[in-house]
Amino acid sequence: MSTTGNSEAPAAPPGRTEVEVAIVGAGLAGTVLAITLARAGRKVALIDPHRVHHDEFRAEKTRAEQMGLFEKLGLGSVFRSISTPMTDLHIFRFGQLFERKQTFEYAFSYAPLVNGMRAALPPEVLLTVGKVAEVSTGPDRQRLVLTDGSVIDARLLVVATGYSEAVRRAIGVERIEESKAHSLTMGFDLAISPQEFGLQSLTFYGRRIADRIAFLTIFRIGERLRANMFVYRTVADPWVRAFRENPQQMLLDLMPEIAERCGNFAVASEVEVRQVSLTTTQGHRRDGVVFIGDAFVTTCPAQGDGIHRVLTDVECLSSTHIPAWLATPGMVADKICAFYDDPIKIAADTRALRASIYAKRITTETGLEWRLRRLRNNTARQLMVFGRRFREAGKPAEPRAA
Numbered sequence: 001m002s003t004t005g006n007s008e009a010p011a012a013p014p015g016r017t018e019v020e021v022a023i024v025g026a027g028l029a030g031t032v033l034a035i036t037l038a039r040a041g042r043k044v045a046l047i048d049p050h051r052v053h054h055d056e057f058r059a060e061k062t063r064a065e066q067m068g069l070f071e072k073l074g075l076g077s078v079f080r081s082i083s084t085p086m087t088d089l090h091i092f093r094f095g096q097l098f099e100r101k102q103t104f105e106y107a108f109s110y111a112p113l114v115n116g117m118r119a120a121l122p123p124e125v126l127l128t129v130g131k132v133a134e135v136s137t138g139p140d141r142q143r144l145v146l147t148d149g150s151v152i153d154a155r156l157l158v159v160a161t162g163y164s165e166a167v168r169r170a171i172g173v174e175r176i177e178e179s180k181a182h183s184l185t186m187g188f189d190l191a192i193s194p195q196e197f198g199l200q201s202l203t204f205y206g207r208r209i210a211d212r213i214a215f216l217t218i219f220r221i222g223e224r225l226r227a228n229m230f231v232y233r234t235v236a237d238p239w240v241r242a243f244r245e246n247p248q249q250m251l252l253d254l255m256p257e258i259a260e261r262c263g264n265f266a267v268a269s270e271v272e273v274r275q276v277s278l279t280t281t282q283g284h285r286r287d288g289v290v291f292i293g294d295a296f297v298t299t300c301p302a303q304g305d306g307i308h309r310v311l312t313d314v315e316c317l318s319s320t321h322i323p324a325w326l327a328t329p330g331m332v333a334d335k336i337c338a339f340y341d342d343p344i345k346i347a348a349d350t351r352a353l354r355a356s357i358y359a360k361r362i363t364t365e366t367g368l369e370w371r372l373r374r375l376r377n378n379t380a381r382q383l384m385v386f387g388r389r390f391r392e393a394g395k396p397a398e399p400r401a402a
């Protein structure tokens with residue numbers, strides 16, 4: 001793929017489309033942005049190499065806060081139709097039930113989420129299936145040449161290509177690794193009857209520092225019982241191979257309380273493993289182009305902030321910045337920077353990055369400062385457990401049924 005300045009752009013061959021906004025990458029970020037802009041009457045092109053998003057192990061659970069953002073973007077009913085709601089959250093620490101919350105979480109598989117959003121694209125947005133061969137950006141017009149020779153000409157280019165580097169590299173931006181191989185996310189199915197499991201979501205925190213486990217969470221996606229475990233290890237770690245070979249026995253050794261909650265559970269699929277680094281972007285403040293979602297920042301899946309960042313980017317761009325940028329001539333870097341400097345966007349990205357770094361340090365660091373912090377947190381939690389037991393002991397016994 002190559003990049004050229006606008007002044008050198010060759011005459012457009014046949015198959016030229018002119019739009020206000022060209023979005024490269026129809027994952028969650030690109031698709032949701034295309035929907036919101038098109039609903040506001042904007043002329044949008046959306047480009048992705050695949051018509052149907054392939055099955056892949058990615059985000060599988062999100063919280064009520066993110067449902068609020070889907071609602072705000074007018075996509076609450078679409079999200080509800082592809083997700084399983086859970087209302088009964090049980091949190092285990094120190095091998096025992098620590099907290100029970102009545103609040104909403106939503107579980108889904110990533111491909112149905114993205115494909116469900118694509119199905120909600122208004123008919124006027126054409127999903128162009130293709131690869132970008134050449135990209136040129138400038139203060140007025142942006143131009144994409146696809147590998148089949150067709151040309152898309154836009155006032156604004158949005159890069160939403162997730163982890164993929166090709167388009168980012170062609171434009172000349174760089175990923176900065178803030179924490180290389182930060183964590184591993186492991187995903188597998190459990191053979192537990194969904195009917196018996198109900199609408200619970202169970203979260204088990206690791207017990208020992210040496211285990212390097214953030215937590216394991218068990219939840220239901222439709223008729224599947226799914227587990228996500230977040231660990232601070234690398235793929236090459238022999239522990240990871242041992243876990244993949246015998247997940248059931250390792251789980252029973254690490255967290256025997258799972259068996260108390262889930263009975264004689266069995267791991268019913270292969271263990272999928274994804275390594276994630278924390279990254280930011282450098283060199284992105286430039287004319288004509290804006291980077292969103294994982295194409296801008298990647299954070300740790302354990303904090304569950306990826307979808308929040310994506311939806312915050314889309315909300316900020318579609319409600320405020322893009323309408324303002326399109327209302328005046330040109331698309332210079334100064335205009336685009338208003339998005340990167342938006343306090344709402346900065347807060348979402350900063351929260352996700354800080355939480356990712358803190359969670360790893362509080363789980364794994366062995367220096368005095370972190371041992372003291374853990375002692376403080378765990379003492380406070382133990383006191384909460386003790387206080388609750390004390391209050392429960394003082395309550396009159398429930399009258400027995402006759």
Ligand SMILES: Cc1cc2nc3c(=O)[nH]c(=O)nc-3n(C[C@H](O)[C@H](O)[C@H](O)COP(=O)(O)OP(=O)(O)OC[C@H]3O[C@@H](n4cnc5c(N)ncnc54)[C@H](O)[C@@H]3O)c2cc1C
Pocket residue numbers: 024025026027028029030047048049050053057058059060061062130131132160161162163164166167185274276292293294295301302303304305306307308310
């Ligand atoms: C294992 C794992 C678990 C996670 N769990 C959670 C979780 O529980 N909760 C949470 O909130 N977040 C989680 N995340 C993070 C979340 O999945 C991401 O932040 C989010 O999906 C990013 O969406 P996106 O649209 O930016 O990127 P993507 O969804 O990756 O979309 C990128 C799109 O760009 C397309 N593309 C790539 N290259 C090109 C190209 N050259 N030209 C055109 N198109 C291209 C791809 O085909 C794809 O459609 C997890 C991430 C991982 C890896």
